[in-house]
Amino acid sequence: MRWKPLLISSALSVSLLFGQAGAVSAETDERAETLLELYQLLVGSHYTHPDEDKVLQGAIKGMLDVLQDPFTSYMTPEEYEEFMQALDNQYAGIGASLNAAKSGEVLITEVYEGSPAKKAGLQAGDVILAVDGQAMNGKTADSVAAVLRGKAGTETVVTIARGSAAPREVMVVREAISLPTVTAKDLGDGVGYLRILTFGGNTSQEFFEAYAELEATSTNGIVLDLRGNGGGSVLPALEIADHFLTEGNLLVVHDEEGGLQAIGADELGTEEMPLAVLVDEHTASASEMLAGALQVNERAALIGTQTYGKGTMQEPFPLPNGGVLKLSVDAWELGDGTSIQKVGLSPDLRLTSQSVMVNAGVQNLLPGRVQTLTLQKQGGVGNLNGNQLLDVPKLLVEGGRDFLPLRYVVEAFGSEVNWVAKTNSVEFTLEGHAVRIELGSGKVFVEGRDTGLKGQVRLRNGVSYLSVDALKTVLDGGVESVSGAVVIQAD
Structure with missing residues (x-):
């Protein structure tokens, strides 16, 4: 390199x-x-x-304070040690991944094997109501995670809600957690999945080992997940970007004379492996370097939400008292010379529903495949192409008619929903058909043609619901109600 x-x-x-x-x-x-x-x-x-x-x-x-730079900070020796451990995904806690649910509550999205959370019986889909008696409603996922962390060997009592069962308390004993910074799995249909949680000292090695294991079976491509990755070391991010590129610029930085210097990819990479990259508002810094290099060089589509927008690099400087100054030493730009500072990367496919983004990545690699979405009418759970969904909105039932959460359903099939303020309507594409729905009248237009349907939309608590009848018209069938659920099929 x-x-x-x-x-x-x-x-x-x-x-x-x-x-x-x-x-x-x-x-x-x-x-x-x-x-x-x-x-x-x-x-x-x-x-x-x-x-x-x-x-x-x-x-x-x-x-x-004079600098007004949130990324330049002073850390005590203890804080710096914790910071470096976090980059390597090491901490003392319960060993679970959290995310914010659409309801505003914090949801457990993954429980790691062998972790204290796993031993205590916590499961993906559990909603965290309280920790040690302190209510967690209104808290962010990061703030709840901070409360769950603590000294190894200490106990914490987590109050959870699971499905329709009454809330219950679960006692968990914290342990020292050492997790890989890269996880991988085979999604089937010739598609692999690689998630990079942070960029630490071992990330490059972990990535290339995981990639080697998936390469032979991922004939249709890899979904690269950078959601929630706040960055870390620059070097592994650029090494991974360079692996997927044979030409083009990875990054633009300042040289020793203060001029701009482009860092180019070498010819030893690969462009044979198809890629889809998942990002969100917590994708920042080094992970934006990786995602941005792939996007600017038209190597992969970005799927998700606007990224964080951190276009500066920091260096640690030891101080005489043992503390460390983490100092912003340079501003960097994308390979095409644009800055993401306070702006972020704009996704090629903008989706908001976290639980369906992996499927959207697969759909990007395998367009035209038949997909099946099953939604339980009481909400909370569902199934998409054989995979369990968490944090599914409830269906709306009015006047004996079923209404589906419009954005969630459309995004589940890998399509973007756009609101057009001028006409107070939403537009999206399903099965290759351009659809426009007027929110006021509830009229449905397919390929510009008025279907004659009216009153097909309900707006409740800021969520738009589309009637099952309207979706049947859009999909030309493919929707049915069975055993308290709605099953939708599309390609």
């Missing part, structure tokens, strides 16, 4: 520059001398005799 020396030398030059500037300033810079004398006067002469560490922390906070 011919670009590696450039990237490494650039990072080293920044570190050396920083160190030299610090040494010179300590001897000759009046500002540094003023800061040092001010510190000594405060801790030595103020009548309250303030704590030296607190004064130092205050000075650090004040200097960082």
Whole structure:
């Protein structure tokens, strides 16, 4: 990978520059001398005799506040150790993946094998109502995850709701968790799945080992999942991008003279493996580098929501007191010269329903396949092409008629739903047919033709519901009610 020396030398030059500037300033810079004398006067002469560490922390906070950069931060030795462990997916907790449900509650989406959560009997689909008696309603998935983490060997009581059963408490003993940063599985139909949770020290090795295992069976392509990946080390992200490209630019950074330098892919990659990439609002930094390199070079479609928008790189600098300054040292741009800072990457296919995005990735690789969606009328669960769905909205029943959550159903089949403000209508494509539905009148148009149907839409709590009759018309059949469920088939 011919670009590696450039990237490494650039990072080293920044570190050396920083160190030299610090040494010179300590001897000759009046500002540094003023800061040092001010510190000594405060801790030595103020009548309250303030704590030296607190004064130092205050000075650090004040200097960082001037930058207005949330990614430049000071970490104590303990905080930095935790930060590095998090990059390698190591922590003390219960071993479960969480996500926000459409209802606003936090849902367990995955329970890792051998984890404390697995031993305690927690399952994917469980809704977390409380932790140690503290209600979790209104909390984000990240904040709930933080509460669940703690010292290994300590107990936590998780109150869950499962299906229609009454809420119950589950006691879980936290353990030191060491998870891979890359997971993989065979989705069937010649499609593989690779998820990168973070970019740590072992990510490249884990990725290439997982890729090698899937390569032979993934004749129709791989779904690369970067959802929830907040970044980490730049090097593995670029190594993976380079693996899938034989030409084009991976990244644009500043060189030693302050000019722009493009980091190009080498010819040793592969463009034979079809790719679909999943992203969301938590896809950030290094994962945006990877996704952006694949998108800009037209190597893969991005599926999901707008990404976070972090277009800067940070370097850690050890300080004399043992702490570490994580400093933004450069702003980077995509291979075509555009910046994602505070903007993010725009997906090629915009979807909002997390539980159907993997299927959308498969559909992107296998267009035209027959798909079957089963929705339980009471909501909560469903099935899409043989795979269980979590966090499924309830169906609406009014006047003896069934109404389906419009966006969820359309996105389940891998299609984007667009709201057109000018006409107060939604537009989407199913089975190759362009559909427009007026939200006010409930009229349904297929390929611009008025089907004659009216009153086919209900709007409840900000959610649009489409009648089963209207969907039957759009799909020319393929919808039926069976045993308290609605089964939908489309291709």
